[in-house]
Amino acid sequence: MNPELQGRVFPPAEPYLVGREKVREFARAVFATNPINLDVDAAQAAGYADVVAPPTFAVVVQEHTLAQLLAEPDAGIDFARVVHGDQRFTSSRAIVAGDLLTATLTVASVKTLGPHSMVTAESAITDAAGEHVVTAISTLVVRGDE
Amino acid sequence: MADVTTPPVFDELAVGEIVAERSFELTRDSLVRYAGASGDFNPIHYRDDVAASVGLPGVLAHGMLTMGFAVQPVVDWAGDPGRVVDYQVRFTRPVVVDPSFGATVTVSAKVGQLDAEARAARVDLTVKLGDDTVLGKAQVRVVLG
Numbered sequence: 001m002n003p004e005l006q007g008r009v010f011p012p013a014e015p016y017l018v019g020r021e022k023v024r025e026f027a028r029a030v031f032a033t034n035p036i037n038l039d040v041d042a043a044q045a046a047g048y049a050d051v052v053a054p055p056t057f058a059v060v061v062q063e064h065t066l067a068q069l070l071a072e073p074d075a076g077i078d079f080a081r082v083v084h085g086d087q088r089f090t091s092s093r094a095i096v097a098g099d100l101l102t103a104t105l106t107v108a109s110v111k112t113l114g115p116h117s118m119v120t121a122e123s124a125i126t127d128a129a130g131e132h133v134v135t136a137i138s139t140l141v142v143r144g145d146e
Numbered sequence: 147m148a149d150v151t152t153p154p155v156f157d158e159l160a161v162g163e164i165v166a167e168r169s170f171e172l173t174r175d176s177l178v179r180y181a182g183a184s185g186d187f188n189p190i191h192y193r194d195d196v197a198a199s200v201g202l203p204g205v206l207a208h209g210m211l212t213m214g215f216a217v218q219p220v221v222d223w224a225g226d227p228g229r230v231v232d233y234q235v236r237f238t239r240p241v242v243v244d245p246s247f248g249a250t251v252t253v254s255a256k257v258g259q260l261d262a263e264a265r266a267a268r269v270d271l272t273v274k275l276g277d278d279t280v281l282g283k284a285q286v287r288v289v290l291g
Contacts, residue, residue, distance in 0.1 A: 022183075029183035030214030031170055034221050036228070046226055055221065055230040055286075056214040060184055080200070084209045086283075088234035094227060137234075 001076040001117045001142055003110050010072075010105040013064040015128075020097035022060075023053045030054050043096075050097035058089050062123040062136035065105035069121055077119070077142055085118065085139040092132045100128040108137070115144030153225050156265045156290040159257050165269060166219035166255040172207055172241070173248040180211040194245070207241040207249065216253050216273045217286055223255065224288045231266070232287035239280045251275050258285065265290050 020040070027037035035042035036052045043051045070079050095101070108120040123136045154165070177191045186208055189196040197205045213235050221227045243249045251273060258270035271284035 026183045029176075029180040030211065030218065032218055032221065032227075034218075034225075034227055036226055037221075046228075048228070052227050054214060054227055055217050055233050056210060059210050063185060084237050086234065086236045087210065087213055088232070090232045091230070 001110065001119065002074050003112070005069075005072070005075055005107045005119065006110040008107045010065065010068050012102045012104045013061075013068065016061045016064070016101045016103070018053065018057075018095055018097050018099040018101060020051055023051045023057065023095075023097045026057050026060065027051075027054050030056065048094070048096050053095040053097070055089060055091075056087075057095055058091075058123075058125055058134045058136045059087075061101050061103050061125055062138070065103045065123040066121060066138065066140075068105060069107070069119075077140075081143045083141045083143060085141045086137075087139075088137040089134055090137070091134040093134075095133060099133070101125050101133060102127075103136075117142040117144065153229060153290045154223060156260070156262075156267070159260060159267055159290075161257050161260060163257045164254060165257060166223040167253065168219040169250055169252045170215050171248055171250055172211075172243050174205065174243060174245055176248075177205065177207055177211065177243060180208055180214070184208065184210060186210065202240070202242075204242040204244065207243050207251075209237040209240075212237075212241055212251065212273065212280060213284075215251075216271050216281060216284060219253050220255050220269050220271070220286050220288060224290070229288050229290065230286055231289050233285070235271075235284040236282035237280075238282040239275070239278050241275050241280055249275055251280065255286070 103123045103125045111118045254272040259268040266289045269286045273281040
């Protein structure tokens with residue numbers, strides 16, 4: 001893949017509106033049982049405006065930025081050879097239903113390891129007020145010919 | 147009514163203490179449900195023929211599904227998903243989900259480090275399919291206030 005991708009900052013992805021039923025659907029899919037994820041009254045009793053998304057929900061928003069990276073004409077990333085290596089979420093606050101989130105991707109690093117490449121993509125996700133919510137960091141391994 | 151948000155008491159925690167354990171029974175249904183919820187429709191997560199054609203031993207659980215449920219015992223222990231402020235994993239081994247028998251993944255959560263100044267705990271997850279560890283360096287930072 002193209003080493004010149006390192007440091008590239010992509011245009012912000014389309015804003016993502018977090019729906020209450022989407023949070024519940026995602027929460028059930030990851031076997032969440034905490035009422036704050038599912039029940040509006042429980043979430044409000046805990047001080048939130050609405051149901052709270054599980055810790056990995058940001059991947060849904062991040063996904064749109066990774067699609068930008070894979071579609072980049074000069075990236076040279078063959079999707080069929082991509083393996084997810086690492087994932088991290090670093091939060092300033094939890095995602096809550098009703099949030100309008102905007103993700104901006106930066107290619108933090110591109111490394112070569114023998115025939116393989118590793119790209120670390122950081123998607124900084126902010127709310128409608130422009131405040132940081134969470135940064136989702138993925139390391140993708142692009143397998144080369146052995 | 148019990149206050150579900152009462153967090154564990156930071157000062158009572160000890161490094162090495164196991165704070166949560168849970169076992170998850172995955173089926174093909176779990177994978178389809180996660181595909182729909184997450185928008186990740188890679189067919190290696192629901193089609194045997196596609197999985198076989200790319201040399202996989204079978205249909206695999208999404209790595210992000212495993213990451214997603216592995217933190218849930220910690221969320222329940224902490225009492226509030228908002229107390230999880232950092233969460234990272236390395237995907238070390240795929241989880242093959244048998245069409246008939248599914249797959250059972252076990253999670254054990256142990257206090258790895260305590261940060262008295264921030265009143266935060268690093269909780270380390272051991273996530274296994276049988277004897278095999280499927281997530282490496284799985285660490286959750288929980289702020290207990």
